[in-house]
Amino acid sequence: MQMRRAGAVLASATMALALSACDDAGGSSVVEKIRNNGEVSIGTKWDQPNLSLKDGDGDPEGFDVDVAEYIVKELAGGRKVTITWRESRQANREALLQNGTVDMVVASYSITAARKNYVTFAGPYVVAHQDTMVRADASDITTATDLKHKRICQVPGSNSYKRITESPPDGQLGLPARLVAANDYPECVKKLLDGELDAVTTDDMMLAGLSSHDPDQYKLLNDPFTDERYGVGLKKGDEATCEAVNRAVAKMWQDGTAAKLLRKWFGETGLTLPTKPPPAEKCG
Incomplete structure (x- = not known):
């Protein structure tokens, strides 16, 4: 009985080592x-x-x-x-x-x-750096602080709207902006052109790419206020x-x-x- 138990323990240990070796081969x-x-x-x-x-x-x-x-x-x-x-x-x-x-x-x-x-x-x-994009003909928003009570985009999983509406560490300005939901930032840009938003605010690299196909329609404020x-x-x-x-x-x-x-x-x-x-x- 003890011999069989010892054999079982040895077999179990051998299998564990084999599995470990497989894990190592695949990379942990x-x-x-x-x-x-x-x-x-x-x-x-x-x-x-x-x-x-x-x-x-x-x-x-x-x-x-x-x-x-x-x-x-x-x-x-x-x-x-x-x-x-x-x-x-x-x-x-x-x-x-x-x-x-x-x-x-x-x-x-x-x-x-x-x-x-x-x-x-x-x-x-x-x-x-987070910046703000508005329609080319907008004149009432020239800095990020002008977004108080304005309609901005809220994308699930993004912190950009929080930079406007909340305080640090993950927020920034703590402004009472009005949030309009969208699935992604291309949808935000469409809502901006359709007049459902006053501004889209997120990383400047993202805004530059989103506006590059039709730059005459948009205006970037060039008012960065975070390090992303x-x-x-x-x-x-x-x-x-x-x-x-x-x-x-x-x-x-x-x-x-x-x-x-x-x-x-x-x-x-x-x-x-x-x-x-x-x-x-x-x-x-």
Whole structure:
């Protein structure tokens, strides 16, 4: 009886070691998965011109996409990697990371204190600034503080409206604006043109892309009032990948790629483009 029990214990331990070995082969972190399996799934937005826009059956294109591809190439150490792109909207980014649908999110994903409770952030790879866009003929809104009692857009999962209506840390101005719901920022822009909104306020890079197809219809106030640190979202606790991504981002700025990509996607939008790398987040 004791011999059979000892054999069972030994078999159980052997199976556990085998499973552990399989886990190690697959990689317990995203950077290991990339290097061992040659594949990775990345969440991006699919409706953000110049940042990440998916048109038809092709892959998404934009600044965020190019940054993600650069980072993956660096993490792979020269190995070939297959990237699966998945749509990651404002409202579901944390859930996609937590349930393993995506390995990382590169989607104009501002690093905030509240989000850090659920996500490990690497980067930031660039700093945007919240600004405000109005119709070209608007004259009653010239600064963000003029949004008091005005109709602004509220997109699920976005913090932009909170910057207007709430106080720090995740808010900013604490103004009593009127919120109008929309599913995404392209819908916000449509509501603005249709007269259902007085302004759309969010990151200047997003506004520049959204207005680029018909710039005569819109006016950006050029009144930035926040620093939006775009980070790479990872599953909570994946510090190894966080450190590897931070090294890749540092190299991207050092070798001139960051400046090149910013010029590629925003060089003709009128934005003042950053020239220095932002300080990296601590991964611990």
